[in-house]
Amino acid sequence: MQEIINRINNLSLESNEEEVEELLSELKKSLIQNPDVSKSILNANFINSIENWIQLDNVVLICQDILDISLSHFKITDSDSFGTIELLLKSSPPIKEIVIRKLQHDYQAVSAFVPKSTILLLIKCLNSENVNVGPATINLLIEFLREDLLNDGDVIHQLSMDTSKTEVKCRMYEVCVGIGIKNFKSFEKIQFIIEKCLTELTSGSDVLLQLNLLEILQNLCLRDYGFAYLENKNVMQNLARKIESINEDPLSTLLLPGLMKFFGGVAALYPQKIFQRYSTLFDLLFHCILENHLSLIYSALDTLGYLSKSDDCKKLMDKDFGNKFVQALAHIYQKFPNYPNDVKLRALACLNNAFALDEEEEMINNQISSICEKWCIGIFGNSKDFSSLLNICKTPFDDLSTAAFQLVKSLAVYSFGQEGIAKTGGFVEFLLDRKNGSCFELKQKKFEVIELLARSSVFDATSIAKFCKYLREGINYVEPMSEVCLESS
Secondary structure, X not given: OHHHHHHHHOOOOOOOHHHHHHHHHHHHHHHHHOHHHHHHOOOHHHHXXXXXXXXXXXXXXXXXXXXXXXXXXXXXXXXXXHHXXXXXXXXXXXXXXXXXXXXXXXXXXXXXXXXXXXXXHHHHHOOOOOOOOOOOHHHHHHHHOOOOHHHOHHHHHHHOOOOOOHHHHHHHHHHHHHHHXXXXXXXXXXXXXXXXXXXXXXXXXOHHXXXXXXXHHHHHHHOHHHHHHHHHOOHHHHHHHHHHOOOOOHHHHHHHHHHHHHHHXXXXXXXXXXXXXXXXXXXXXXXXXXXXXXXXXXXXXXXXXXXXXXXXXXXXXXXXXXHHHHHHHHHHHHHHHHOXXXXXXXXXXXXXXXXXXXXXXXXXXXXXXXXXXXXXXXXHOOOOOOHHHHHHHOOOOHHHHHHHHHHHHHHHOOHHHHHHHHHOOOHHHHHHOOOOOOOHHHHHHHHHHHHHHHOOOOOOHHHHHHHHHHHHHOOOOOOOOOOOOOOOO
């Protein structure tokens, strides 16, 4: 092994590529057979040698495999072990990629003693154009930047450095927001950087940057102090004004999908405040859906789904926008056949959120059941005829059929949904037919629907017995094929 390493170290830059490839392949084979010697590879001489050859297309994968194998046996036991890690972080992007993967694997075990010198190198990695280096460093920094390191001037200076690259700015801000939502003390230490982010969001002219910042800042609302901070800085009000001025400012139109998603995500956390204070968002949503604005329909459907998902949101939606919301749901369902396939999936997800039970609630709330029944009648009529929904379930496209069954499952939780299934001719037979649906996810959704129906008081004893038999046989049961044998004369 050492002989191979020495030969690699002694190769000149003019060496033949085939010779390099042969030696590296030999080293890789030796490492696989005897991994204990991998620690002899992780030194400055060998890493410098690898650096010379890793740029070559023919050997880059072999070089990465060698480092991967070596690092898999490298134990980071204390801050001193980071000397080797830092050596690799100072190397070229293909090598950085390997060491970042190692840190991602071990981050929980090492986060308590990552030294400042390593943190500074990781911050520099945010500038990398390599997709496995720059973006991959964000979560590592959020994890590794302890409160004591946030008091260090060099670290803060590096984090707050100005850059003209939009993607690097976004990575820096994402790191700072991620640190800020750990606890209030951490938030206070990086608050001045987040203020720069707010300025670029509300006063800047870079629409692409603003769309990314909306997504990043939404996470700040995961903490009460983060939401209060945005309100105190008038960020929410400024964003609401952008929605109001869509007819005056053409750039606002480009921001609308991001604004809808932002307010929808925040409303899921603070429904009462968003419903009461920012009604312009709802006017925009209903307008986009009812007027069939295809350029905005994706975001509108996603946001409307967020805004009706929790029990609190359902109650507020019914109280503040009852008729408009029912009208929007009915319109979505009516226009469903005309939507492109990807919009159909979003439409089903939106409808499903309207009826889905709140994950935090253990039993059905009578008020929620009454609200959802009103919405169901608005979509399917007083007769609750699910024939059109059954036709969507029968589609040959597994993704659409699975999404439709998810909606059926959400409806089947309620007695009015069970009544709709029972009344719709052929629905029960379709559910029990094992020949329908090939993918496992689709079979699982059908199974979950039948589990709900088997506990229902809506169906007769014969149907309940069939449901129970289906459940006993399991998801993947295949009905035996009967064969007819003819006796030869």
